[in-house]
Amino acid sequence: MTLTIYGCYRSRATRNIWLANELGLAFKHEPVIQAGRVPDPKAADAPVHTRSAEFLKVNPNGHIPSIDDDGFVLHESLAINLYLARKHGGPLAPKDVQEEGLAAMWSLWAATECETNALNTLYHRVAKPLAERDGKLADAAAEALRAPLAVLNDALAKDGYLVGGRFTVVDINVSEVIRYAQTGAPELFAAVPLVKAWLEACQARPAFKAMWQARDAEAA
The missing domain is CATH 3.40.30.10 (Glutaredoxin)
Known part of the structure; x- marks a missing residue:
């Protein structure tokens, strides 16, 4: 296989x-x-x-x-x-049909509610050459992220995870989308401390660190 x-x-x-x-x-x-x-x-x-x-x-x-x-x-x-x-x-997978539904919901939520705006903050404040950046677009994208990040913060209030009270594939999917805004709009995270703590916990995992080390070694 x-x-x-x-x-x-x-x-x-x-x-x-x-x-x-x-x-x-x-x-x-x-x-x-x-x-x-x-x-x-x-x-x-x-x-x-x-x-x-x-x-x-x-x-x-x-x-x-x-x-x-x-x-x-x-x-x-x-x-x-x-x-x-x-x-x-295993524990990273949904354990039943309801958790499968939640896994799909949060993954689609991240893609539709957050990803475009998170990427626009990253591209237009950090990643693109200065001449290609659109500051107004980046600022509007950051502002648009405030509401979904508040939703995410509320969802984490129960037990610190998105599904089943444990770290799952859902946390990987959503945190990898929100990660773009960590660099592009770090000012947003003071208002959502549970999101900030959750991201830090996700990114402290050995499997994430191994991936990130390989990413850092790859040519930009």
Whole structure:
């Protein structure tokens, strides 16, 4: 049985690699890079990227990450994590249909309520070259995050986790989305101390640290 994860560390593939580390899964890593980061994607010596013909055979959408799990191909990082958790079980997986519903709800919530705004704070305050940043867009995105972060803070008030009173795949999925705002809009977290503490606890886990160490070692 072979699990292959396609995608570089400086991408949403971190979510899947972190979970694989938590589950103790052996996997093959294919470090496909975003085509926009390649100086000349059509060059003969270009690294494998999201528009390479060989990768488009894996994911015709041309996005990372994707996985090939012994012939079963799946795209979308949050869905991949839900699949891997369910397949391999254990305390990180939903224990019943209600927890499955909550896992899907929170994963979709993170993608729809938070991710675009969190990324815009990161891109337009930190990641993009100065000439390409839009300060007004970043400020509006940060302001838009206040309400969902308050919702998340309230959800964590019961026991510090999102599902079942324990660390699960849901915490990985949601924290990896909120992580962008840690760098892009750190001022938001004073108002949501439970979110801040939860992020710190998630990122203190050995499996996260192993993923992050590999990410730091990857070329920017």
